[in-house]
Amino acid sequence: MRVALCNTFEYNPNNLLEIIDAIDHPRMELAFDVGHCLVWGRMTPLDWYRKIRDKCGVVYVHSNDGNADRHCSIKTGVLAKQGILNTLGHELRSDSVMILKYFDKKRVEEDIDYLASTLGQEHRGARHPVLPSRARRTAK
Secondary structure, three states: OOEEEEOOOOOOOHHHHHHHHHHOOOOEEEEEEHHHHHHHOOOOHHHHHHHHHHHEEEEEEOEOOOOOOOOEOOOOHHHHHHOHHHHHHHHOOOOOEEEEOOOOHHHHHHHHHHHHHHHOOOEOOEOOOEEEHHHHHHOO
């Protein structure tokens, strides 16, 4: 089992990194919520992820308008306009889990196919699981 601490209203990952370092447990890691970073972060999602990459095993992916946490499809909003996903997806650790975190669950299946075609099935020799939030809770 792994336990992850996730960003919500933080401007940068510094405090989360301090907590992880203070706990210093092999099963404790960070989760990165890209949509939250788009709204509250004061650094780009790519810079944020690069700063925590070694300690991050879970990435929550959703988009928004940059002003409110709308949990929209990755093919809409700021995430799509800035083209962040392609670069981020190729920089993920091989053991990372990417979770689609949408309010509108109708887009999940379509966007899983989009991720597979955009990022490819394989990254650096290891497949990155992409799960919707509900499937992640029930996956064993």
